[in-house]
Amino acid sequence: MRNLFLLTIIILSGCATTPQIYKNPFQAGQTWQGQYTCRQGLTDLTIKIDFVENWVTKFGYGDGHGMGGNFEFKHRRTEGKFTVKGAFFTNTNEAVLNGDQWIKKPSGYKTVILSGDISERGKVFSGNVEGPGCSTFRLRLVN
Secondary structure, eight states: OHHHHHHHHHHHHHHOOOOOOOOOOOOTTOEEEEEEEETTEEEEEEEEEEEEEEEEOSSSSOEEEEEEEEEEEEETTEEEEEEEEEEEETTTTEEEEEEEEEEEOOTTOOOOEEEEEEETTTTEEEEEEESTTOOEEEEEEOO
């Protein structure tokens, strides 16, 4: 009976999985470029990361990295820029960037929120744009 008990413990411990922890792809000084879609149509987008911090949540969401930078966009002749603050979550490989303060605000535009996944070896950030009439975005790390 004792041998069966030990065998059960060994089998069960072999089944336990350790949650995957993803490496933070965001670093200060990086530039991510691509496009997003909102009411105005497909719009060129550049995100410049200014800072990255380490922190641990107290609510069970796992470790993360706070970050911030600038959201710069151009649609035809309209250009705009606002600061963003957000986080990368190491347990889900997801990031969120929230629009913060306008630096250059074109008439009729609002800040947005980007939320998405990191793929292609940490070189692509894509997902949803939360804002009036918005849908998706895709950014590639350029430096």
